[in-house]
Amino acid sequence: MMAPFVCLISLLIMSHLCNAQAQPSPGYYPSFQVAPLGFYQGYRTLWGPQHQRLQQGTLTVWLDRSSGSGFKSLKRYQSGYFSAAIKLQPGYTAGVITSLYLSNSEDFPGHHDEVDIEFLGTTPGKPYVLQTNIYVRGSGDGRLIGRELRFNLWFDPTKGFHNYAIFWSPNDIIFFVDDVPIRRYPRKSDATFPQRPMSVYGSIWDASSWATEDGKYKANYNYQPFVGQYRNFKIAGCGPGISCRLPKVSPSGSRILSPQQVTAMAWAQRNHLVYNYCKDSRKDRTLTPEC
Incomplete structure (x- = not known):
């Protein structure tokens, strides 16, 4: 029989470990400040209409050998709060990306801005990776400068819907997961911060060349269709011809x-951040002066 003192020490250690992993309350919930809207109130199908289905407020998109699918906001914005509740597919999803992001690639091909939430598909037994990324006047033309932070989430994103959000103000970009801020990207200079109007997009597509362990695992269409689900869409944005007040993202407004x-964000980064571009020795630091 274990001695009482040893039992007490074991319980304290287990309690500490559990507390270290438990999601802390952020104390404030920005998503409560924005009313949801129907899909067609804020968005339209952009591509792959035959791979989309809207039913009881939930948009299902899927990827198979023939096509993926994507949607785009009806308006362009220059700041705002943009979110959706998303549920991902379990099992083999390597090479597949499900996303919610801001971009102006259609307006500025070759030198666009972009703010990404991307779920990088995985193999059974390994977690999804949530990638946040920011491009400033960059595209896939050799001038692309990625600012990736990647997280392994503290829950299984295939078992239910969770809220993912981007807040973009003239001074900051903040990423939220279930109202927990996981990343804040401040404006340190005009050259490293997106300022031009962007639309909001969502999509599911094949990114086998890089999505899963730098392209080690490809999309396997024996497991098709690959499915993503979106609901509880929220947009509170300002932009060309749209005057508004940004929603509060903190108690002070x-x-x-x-x-x-800040404590909740530090917890997320301490326990769940798995990649930080500022700490990647392969990156040219002169291209990311904000680091």
């Missing part, structure tokens, strides 16, 4: 996160 939100 300012762009500064509260101490409790």
Whole structure:
């Protein structure tokens, strides 16, 4: 029989480990500040209409050998809060990306801006990777400068819908998962911060060349269709011809996160961040002066 003192120590250690992994409350919930809207109130199908289905407010998109699918906001924005609740497919999804992002690639081909939430598909037994990324006047033409932070989430994103959001103000970009801020990207210079109007997009597509372990695992269409689901769409944006007040993302209403939100973000990065572009020795630091 284990001695009482040893039992007590074991319980304390287990309690500490559980507390270290438990999601802390951010203390404030920006998503509550924005009312949901129907898909067609804010978006339209962009490509792959035969691979989309809207049913009872939930948009299902899928990828198979013939095509993926994507949608785009009806308006362009220059700041705002943009979110959706997303559920991912379990099993083999290597090479597949399900995304929610801002971009102006159609307006500025070759030198566009982009703010990404991307789920990188995986193989059974390994977690999805949530990638956040920011491009500033860059495209896939040799001038692409990625600013990736990647996370392994503290829950299984295939078992239910979770809310993912981008807040873009003139001074900050903040990424949220279930209202927990996971990344804040401040505006340190005009050259490293997107300022031109962007649309909101969502898509599912084949990115076998890089999505899963740098392209080691490809999309395997024996497992098709690959499915993503979106619902609870929220847009509160300002832009060309759209005047508005940005929603509050902190209790004070300012762009500064509260101490409790900062603590929650530090927890997410300490326990779940798996890649930071600023710490990648392969990157040319002169291209990312914000690091």
